[in-house]
């Protein structure tokens with residue numbers, strides 16, 4: 024089958040239905056008395072609304088998911104001399120936020136099938152310098168948070184949950200973002216609760232941590248302006264985006280449900296392909312998340328080319344494990360290897376799963392993968 028145009032990986036018309044609202048909000052936010060464009064009452068209302076949907080005590084909005092990680096690590100007092108155990112396979116912020124606070128990232132290998140950090144490898148990486156664990160949910164599968172809590176508890180370590188890709192995911196009845204002492208979300212456009220710009224949030228039940236993050240996001244000020252209790256940074260949240268996110272929040276469950284249904288359909292179609300070297304994520308909804316739909320393919324590059332030839336855009340996350348990246352080479356001790364992270368970086372391929380896909384597009388994507396397996 025040939026088709027007109029390509030099915031894009033991310034929806035180019037993500038905010039089509041909200042365009043008028045966005046323009047109205049620009050006017051409304053721009054003309055409020057007081058002219059408050061950051062950290063105003065809309066941000067506070069957005070934080071409260073998000074906390075309520077999560078059943079969390081505190082949500083602190085900030086300028087990005089990356090910044091949220093840095094704020095949490097700083098608030099926990101992670102710094103020079105400390106080690107933080109992070110997945111060897113994942114996005115750069117897992118490593119660079121640790122480096123930014125002056126600590127050392129220690130890379131742990133991942134599970135070969137789910138590609139989330141392997142609890143046994145985390146346990147093996149604990150030393151007397153370990154201060155925190157920072158597991159991340161991967162595409163389609165949440166990290167083994169019960170195991171992470173158990174390991175953190177037993178060794179007296181702090182637990183940061185990078186839930187940037189997993190907003191809306193639920194594991195054992197508990198939402199992503201609420202498993203760690205602190206969790207983080209990213210509102211960068213393409214994430215599940217993406218916005219018309221940049222943003223992030225810290226989620227926590229710990230009032231001390233919340234208070235520290237709140238101060239750190241605005242130059243270490245607490246209460247009195249221009250009085251700085253500690254060295255902070257600028258990681259504030261935008262009032263216009265807070266208003267837009269408040270508007271988008273009620274529609275989030277519906278969009279997540281659409282993503283989940285598409286993912287379930289893919290998994291159903293792809294489960295029989297295992298003997299052809301294509302492995303979908305495990306079936307079911309517990310511990311699944313649907314930022315993108317990630318499968319493993321022995322002939323990944325050929326599958327990607329086949330999809331492209333049939334008008335389907337796909338992405339490789341990530342072409343190299345973190346410790347293999349030039350930026351993190353100095354944190355890759357001589358002789359240490361991460362074989363499952365390396366295998367994942369050679370086999371992983373992500374398919375579009377965004378809620379604006381039509382049923383026909385979903386079917387075409389599934390058919391194209393199945394045709395590749397059968398060829």
Ligand SMILES: *Cc1c(COP(=O)(O)O)cnc(C)c1O
Nearest residue numbers: 087088089114116187188209211
């Ligand atoms: C997107 C992402 C981040 C960073 O979020 P930004 O808002 O882009 O800074 C952190 N961790 C993971 C796992 C992510 O996917």
